[in-house]
Amino acid sequence: MILRSIALALTSAATAAQANVDEARVAQLVAIICENGGSMETSEAAHILPAQGYTMEETQGIVAILEDRGQVVPTAGIATLKLTDAACQ
Numbered sequence: 001m002i003l004r005s006i007a008l009a010l011t012s013a014a015t016a017a018q019a020n021v022d023e024a025r026v027a028q029l030v031a032i033i034c035e036n037g038g039s040m041e042t043s044e045a046a047h048i049l050p051a052q053g054y055t056m057e058e059t060q061g062i063v064a065i066l067e068d069r070g071q072v073v074p075t076a077g078i079a080t081l082k083l084t085d086a087a088c089q
Contacts, residue, residue: 021061029054029062030071033081034088042079 032052033040040048049059063081066072071087 021058021065025054025058026062026065028052029059030066030083030087033083038085038088039080039082045081 029049032048036044036048045059054062063072066083066087071084073082073084075082
């Protein structure tokens with residue numbers, strides 16, 4: 001449960017993680033999600049993101065940044081993180 005469930009359960013730890021996130025890592029994660037069709041399910045993230053060196057804490061911070069920027073589409077389920085079309089252009 002790396003992406004959407006994390007986004008819904010943001011805490012002060014995520015805010016701290018957000019402050020330590022490198023913008024290049026944000027761009028890389030956006031590219032990974034966009035290459036995956038603009039969305040990523042938790043099960044996919046559990047395999048893909050660790051292989052790219054993403055930790056849960058870093059992913060939390062990046063998801064918080066993307067939400068703050070309005071680049072995340074609200075979804076009915078918590079198992080999928082979907083980016084806006086503009087985020088993938």
